[in-house]
Amino acid sequence: MSSNGTLPPRAHASVDNLRTYLLAAGAKTPHRAAVIQAAPGGGLETVSWGELEARTDRCVEALDALGLDVGDRVIIESDTSAEAVATLLACATLGLPFVPVAPGLPDERLRAIIASAEPALYLQTVDGKRADIPEQVGTGRFGPEGVVVERQPVRRGPRRRRTVTPVDTAYIIFTSGTTGRPKGVAMSHRGVISFLRGARAADFLTIEDRVAGTAPLQFDFALFDIGFALSHGATLVPVPRDRLTWPRRLLAFLREAEVTQVHAVPSVWRPVLRHEPEMLAELGDRGALRGILFSGEAFPLNELRGVQALLPKARFINLYGPTECMAVSVTELPNPLPNDAERLSIGRAIPGAEVTLIGADGQSVEEPGVIGEIYLRSTSLFNGYWNDPETTRATLVPDPLHPRSGQLVLKTGDLASRGADGELYFHGRADSQVQIRGNRVELGEVETRVAAFPGITGAVASVLPHEEDEPQLHVFVTCDPGEPAPDARKVAAFCRTALPVYMVPHKMHVVDEFPLSANGKVDRTALRALVSS
């Protein structure tokens, strides 16, 4: 009993809460595997649904004893694992927003997140290496046995909340805001669950599936992998980070764990295509692999075609959307893609959500092929940016179709057009739209064309400022290891036959591989720095 004689606040079983929603599917089959993961001593270990719930409740008891109140933040530093899932579900049970971070996060980044989120508690795994957590934050470690608190959190007065509601914040994802100050995306239980419910319409998973997740825990892709797998009663198979760096090790792990679905950003497949195509084909041919889900950035068409050719029987899902709404759409792509496909469909919003394209004139775009900015109406919209009402107001805006209604919609900053059948096609970020000689350049189109040149395996286009002249279009390319470097003039001529002159790259740079961000997306800023240095 807490100080004022009432029960500590908890999510009632009938109420939308991440814990209730993610454990529900396994409640009837407590002996089935909820998580299959690399065992500390090598090989694999299985954590059943019954064991996952027992671990979650052990964590709840330990956290409950600290007297924290609904809304007090808990940082969880870990890779995805059964222990991490139990700990974040325990936080959800008590209404403690968790802030997931991966072990590789630089110290100063963690300090910035702590300064912004002012967490009550910082938890890392039993073998975590992090030290020097600021004094005002409680610390502890978690493992298969539950949570052990090392430094008590500073009590912030009596509990004032009596229960945990669906609109309470489930987690805060800190993304690298353009200003360098971390931007905390606060997502509610209702938001996450409404997206996961809508995503089930894709009918992509069954309880027999083993879903490999490859995203770091600070990326909402990882939270989606956990949510999508567990809400279907399927088995989550977290891929250890050190397995991601070498294709052979990654594919061996997928084979050993008999994985049926792989969720990954497109860049995960680049080294696999380059070094171990046959091994990937085997996973689809004689192995269990039957589904690929990707998100985070457009999958380069030539690379997607390469993966599809090696997995002719697999289903491919393109998941698009910003963290501020978990995502917008879940679209199954044809395998193989039609030969004349020039860009990937991002389909249509999940059931229960609706996209409106808004043109430069602020009116809704109705004609096919015309580009507008994606505005999203949905119950999966985030609660706001942590401690930043101004940026929140610029992102959760009055419905442009009915400004007086009080309804808010998400202004995504992404551009799209609709095909004849109403499906959406992604045209990049509004803030990265570039003009050359007054013409809008579609970087994706430039990249697709350059990557089609014989011997070029990848292309990333970027407009770089030029001191005395106007901005110039550069393209960074990776090449077939066995082929001679392509002649820039021939590549330009190849582009000239298919693209308007202002979209023909002015300069080509050959790189060994594309630098990646912490979330595994191509790091365009790092590429641009190669030139200005």
Ligand SMILES: Nc1ncnc2c1ncn2[C@@H]1O[C@H](COS(=O)(=O)NC(=O)C[C@H](N)c2cccc(Br)c2)[C@@H](O)[C@H]1O
């Ligand atoms: N499928 C695509 N084609 C093209 N461009 C994409 C795609 N998915 C994103 N993007 C771009 O990435 C931006 C968003 O970046 S983000 O906020 O870091 N979040 C992400 O990437 C992750 C994303 N929320 C996600 C991923 C998996 C599951 C869930 Br549930 C949610 C979008 O606004 C788009 O510009």
